[in-house]
Amino acid sequence: MRNDKDTLFVGVDQVQFDLGVSRAKAYEVIRTLNDQLKKAYPKAIVVAGRVNRIWYEEACLKTGRDRME
8 A cells, every 4th residue: 555655746635635625726736836846857757636745845845855865
């Protein structure tokens, strides 16, 4: 069974929980982060309603790959 930290993408429920925002605001955050990701990395895979875990953690939680090493 997979742990939530093993998944590549973060969903709206996790964004709501982490940031303490409404569902609508969580979707807005996801859209904004996906737009930024596509602008920075045009070949990146973007999934509607989800955001890349590393991109999300670095942008919103100030964690991610650099902090884990």
